Amino acid sequence: MISKKVMFKKMLVLLLALTFVVSTFGCGSTTQNGEVSASSTADAAAANSEGTASTAVSDAAKPVTLDLFYDFSWVPMDNFTGIIPEEITKKTGVTLNITKAVDSKQLGLMIASNDLPELIFTPYERNRLANPDLCYAWNELIDQYAPDFKPREVSINIAKSYSTDDNYYTILNLTTTNKEWAEAAIGAPGQSALYFRQDIYEALGSPKFETVDDYLNILAMVKEKYPDMIPLGMDAPFWFFQPFATWLGYQVNDFIKNDDGSVVFRTNHEKYPEYLKFVNNLYRKGYITVENYAIQNEADSLSQIAYSGKAFSYVWYTGDKPVVMTNATKENVPAAEWRPAGALNTEYKSVRTPTGWGGVYITKSCKNPEKAIKFMQFMLSDEGRALAIWGREGIDYTLDDKGVPVFSEEWLESRQDQVAHTKKFNPWFYFAKTEIDDVYANYSGMPDYVLKAADELKKQTVNMPELGLAVPNTESDEGIILTKLQELLKTEEAKIFFSKNDDEFLKNYNALMDATKKIGVDKLDSYMTNKVKEISAKYTFD
Amino acid sequence: MTTDFLFADNKKEIRLLHPVIQHRVTDGSEKIVLIKTLAKQKYLQAFVLAGMAYLFVFSYLPLIGITMAFKDYKISMGIQGIFSSDWVGFKYFLEFFNEYGFWKLVRNTVAISLLKLIFSFPIPILFAIMLNEISFMPVKKLVQTCSYLPHFISWVIISGMAFAFFSSSGVINSIALKFHFINEAIPFLTDANRFWSLAVVSDIWKDMGWWAIIFLAAIAGISQEMYEAAEIDGISRLKKIWYITLPSIKGTIIVILILALGKLFGGGLSGSNFEQSYLLGNSMTSEKSDIIQTYVFNVGLAQGRYAYATAVGLIQSVISLILTFGSNFFAKKISGEGLF
Numbered sequence: 001m002i003s004k005k006v007m008f009k010k011m012l013v014l015l016l017a018l019t020f021v022v023s024t025f026g027c028g029s030t031t032q033n034g035e036v037s038a039s040s041t042a043d044a045a046a047a048n049s050e051g052t053a054s055t056a057v058s059d060a061a062k063p064v065t066l067d068l069f070y071d072f073s074w075v076p077m078d079n080f081t082g083i084i085p086e087e088i089t090k091k092t093g094v095t096l097n098i099t100k101a102v103d104s105k106q107l108g109l110m111i112a113s114n115d116l117p118e119l120i121f122t123p124y125e126r127n128r129l130a131n132p133d134l135c136y137a138w139n140e141l142i143d144q145y146a147p148d149f150k151p152r153e154v155s156i157n158i159a160k161s162y163s164t165d166d167n168y169y170t171i172l173n174l175t176t177t178n179k180e181w182a183e184a185a186i187g188a189p190g191q192s193a194l195y196f197r198q199d200i201y202e203a204l205g206s207p208k209f210e211t212v213d214d215y216l217n218i219l220a221m222v223k224e225k226y227p228d229m230i231p232l233g234m235d236a237p238f239w240f241f242q243p244f245a246t247w248l249g250y251q252v253n254d255f256i257k258n259d260d261g262s263v264v265f266r267t268n269h270e271k272y273p274e275y276l277k278f279v280n281n282l283y284r285k286g287y288i289t290v291e292n293y294a295i296q297n298e299a300d301s302l303s304q305i306a307y308s309g310k311a312f313s314y315v316w317y318t319g320d321k322p323v324v325m326t327n328a329t330k331e332n333v334p335a336a337e338w339r340p341a342g343a344l345n346t347e348y349k350s351v352r353t354p355t356g357w358g359g360v361y362i363t364k365s366c367k368n369p370e371k372a373i374k375f376m377q378f379m380l381s382d383e384g385r386a387l388a389i390w391g392r393e394g395i396d397y398t399l400d401d402k403g404v405p406v407f408s409e410e411w412l413e414s415r416q417d418q419v420a421h422t423k424k425f426n427p428w429f430y431f432a433k434t435e436i437d438d439v440y441a442n443y444s445g446m447p448d449y450v451l452k453a454a455d456e457l458k459k460q461t462v463n464m465p466e467l468g469l470a471v472p473n474t475e476s477d478e479g480i481i482l483t484k485l486q487e488l489l490k491t492e493e494a495k496i497f498f499s500k501n502d503d504e505f506l507k508n509y510n511a512l513m514d515a516t517k518k519i520g521v522d523k524l525d526s527y528m529t530n531k532v533k534e535i536s537a538k539y540t541f542d
Numbered sequence: 543m544t545t546d547f548l549f550a551d552n553k554k555e556i557r558l559l560h561p562v563i564q565h566r567v568t569d570g571s572e573k574i575v576l577i578k579t580l581a582k583q584k585y586l587q588a589f590v591l592a593g594m595a596y597l598f599v600f601s602y603l604p605l606i607g608i609t610m611a612f613k614d615y616k617i618s619m620g621i622q623g624i625f626s627s628d629w630v631g632f633k634y635f636l637e638f639f640n641e642y643g644f645w646k647l648v649r650n651t652v653a654i655s656l657l658k659l660i661f662s663f664p665i666p667i668l669f670a671i672m673l674n675e676i677s678f679m680p681v682k683k684l685v686q687t688c689s690y691l692p693h694f695i696s697w698v699i700i701s702g703m704a705f706a707f708f709s710s711s712g713v714i715n716s717i718a719l720k721f722h723f724i725n726e727a728i729p730f731l732t733d734a735n736r737f738w739s740l741a742v743v744s745d746i747w748k749d750m751g752w753w754a755i756i757f758l759a760a761i762a763g764i765s766q767e768m769y770e771a772a773e774i775d776g777i778s779r780l781k782k783i784w785y786i787t788l789p790s791i792k793g794t795i796i797v798i799l800i801l802a803l804g805k806l807f808g809g810g811l812s813g814s815n816f817e818q819s820y821l822l823g824n825s826m827t828s829e830k831s832d833i834i835q836t837y838v839f840n841v842g843l844a845q846g847r848y849a850y851a852t853a854v855g856l857i858q859s860v861i862s863l864i865l866t867f868g869s870n871f872f873a874k875k876i877s878g879e880g881l882f
């Protein structure tokens with residue numbers, strides 16, 4: 001006779017066992033494309049780490065394998081194979097066992113469960129990883145194992161700003177100083193730029209085109225002579241109007257530093273109403289369309305406005321865009337030629353707030369921190385940085401007299417197909433590339449008109465990393481205020497841009513300003529002013 | 543047993559369908575009988591267990607997460623943070639009530655949902671009745687197939703189709719401009735005042751045919767003898783619908799209505815509010831398209847404020863629960879029929 005209690009227990013055990021099986025199969029599988037989920041990552045990392053340590057001890061000639069969590073889920077790469085990785089292994093004696101992130105939240109959960117592989121390459125969680133309980137401080141490893149390793153000061157300062165103990169736990173890539181930009185042979189810092197159809201401009205009689213007012217006059221002529229065209233088309237929304245903002249003395253960054261050192265959220269800047277009126281004027285005169293701004297289809301269909309020949313001018317990213325746009329538009333309009341507009345007002349600077357991007361962290365799980373820091377020493381060297389993204393010198397590229405890479409035919413041909421390029425070269429281990437390394441690769445071989453416009457843009461650009469570094473953590477009270485303001489602007493600013501008359505404009509503007517006050521913009525301004533002063537006093541970024 | 547009333551007048555059916563109940567009624571040693579019965583049905587019970595495990599894992603376990611709505615939880619705390627974080631009471635609920643745009647969110651959620659209930663709910667019933675009146679089978683089948691196919695198109699595709707049809711350079715505006723019906727393109731997709739109509743019409747187009755299937759099935763179950771008797775009495779077609787068809791499918795209508803009310807704030811039958819607001823809405827229509835669900839999505843997933851998003855989502859869930867129980871109560875009071 002089985003008691004009711006025992007029966008109940010058995011049923012419960014059966015139910016729990018079934019639940020466990022379902023959970024296990026549901027949460028720990030390897031996906032078809034080789035990505036491994038969080039739970040299995042830990043086991044694989046542990047197993048490999050142990051194997052690595054014993055292998056390293058038993059056979060010093062064999063490359064040491066380090067486990068690396070690669071936190072860029074969108075990168076079409078999931079292993080350390082190909083010409084560049086093989087070359088890196090030859091130079092460093094290190095090979096990497098890659099686990100690619102499934103999504104941007106995975107690392108946060110791994111940290112929360114203290115389940116970290118030996119190395120982490122990530123753009124996220126900078127504050128949490130700058131923690132002596134989780135990661136080795138780079139400066140301590142350098143002192144102990146690589147005293148001749150001297151990372152760039154700006155990178156050290158940026159990294160230190162995320163830690164609380166004056167150590168630095170990574171060196172972020174894509175950190176470039178104003179001085180380095182000034183000395184760059186070609187290219188411009190990445191931002192939005194204005195392009196226009198040269199063929200139509202010439203058909204209009206090549207009117208004067210040196211200032212913003214000249215540009216507006218040309219738009220009026222386009223509107224009159226080509227009524228079916230969109231005088232100004234745009235791509236992704238967050239930098240739609242950046243070039244115009246700069247020429248008006250305003251910035252579309254979240255925060256703007258005033259001359260007196262105070263920092264304000266951009267709605268509190270004195271030029272904000274002027275900027276809004278400028279954009280509203282573009283709309284009311286029929287130069288921009290609501291749909292182009294408001295309806296965000298995939299980028300391909302947006303750029304169709306330019307490619308189809310419907311737009312006279314277009315705001316897009318710097319780089320090879322005029323060449324890309326010309327080639328694509330020529331398929332529909334054979335005479336089409338896109339050109340960059342250059343600087344229409346040099347009185348003001350365009351401010352960027354770069355704080356670097358991804359960095360490698362050496363965690364306390366690392367069995368061979370000496371090898372890890374020496375590996376990073378190579379990757380941060382000029383040779384390592386170039387190898388990681390340009391390939392082998394003398395084979396895949398040669399440097400011209402300005403120090404700019406000129407790529408081989410094989411490289412250029414392979415680069416047309418990202419998947420094939422990745423399979424063959426695998427240029428995704430850019431642990432330490434600078435913005436200039438990137439820009440050299442992108443601008444190499446560009447026509448003179450692109451290089452000239454980039455040079456003008458570069459002179460008009462200034463970097464203020466302190467503004468980016470001071471941005472509050474999203475989980476803090478100020479961070480919550482900031483995200484609320486950002487969300488508010490997404491919708492309320494559009495209403496102001498596309499107000500049909502002055503009354504509507506004023507009403508929408510006042511509503512926006514009231515809402516920002518209610519959300520707490522003044523508290524945020526006060527926080528940012530103090531934080532930027534604190535960071536500026538502590539570190540230099542030039 | 544709660545199921546007794548279903549078979550109150552038929553003990554034979556109880557024996558056939560509910561051996562456990564039957565044994566309990568007739569035999570005192572119910573434990574042994576229970577085990578024997580379960581052993582006999584072990585394969586069938588395995589299916590039940592799988593279903594229960596599914597419900598437990600995906601419907602009941604996540605309920606623990608509701609505690610987040612009352613705690614100072616941050617995603618960086620990991621899963622265990624749900625239990626270890628500090629209690630904050632109704633802080634997030636109060637924050638939502640004082641939020642900029644709170645009334646806009648509530649107004650849009652309620653308005654879109656009610657409009658859908660008023661227009662999207664009765665139309666499948668009328669459509670089913672109309673289909674039933676078609677006697678030429680090929681046409682009936684063609685109409686029915688064409689009308690329910692849109693149900694299988696995802697809202698992502700529909701948003702793309704909406705752009706192709708309703709944008710200023712889309713099919714509708716192009717034709718209207720070409721034939722001079724209008725002087726300038728109608729901003730169907732960027733005019734906030736048109737969003738509610740767009741949401742309701744597209745919802746009806748997508749799911750009218752699908753839900754009509756259920757009502758058609760109910761109509762098919764009506765005894766033909768009643769119609770024949772009515773015809774002998776010389777009753778008109780409309781009166782047959784009014785006096786025979788509609789009363790006969792009343793039960794089905796009530797059950798579907800209660801389900802629709804339970805999902806009212808999700809968009810009623812089709813539950814399409816989120817998809818429509820997220821995919822058809824844009825910065826120009828936000829005044830009329832932002833709803834509680836998209837707000838929860840934004841603050842939860844996009845901004846990472848899980849605790850706050852849970853609190854906001856909980857408010858909507860509680861209202862939906864009240865609506866379900868309330869509508870069921872009133873349905874039973876008024877018509878004597880209910881879902882439970």
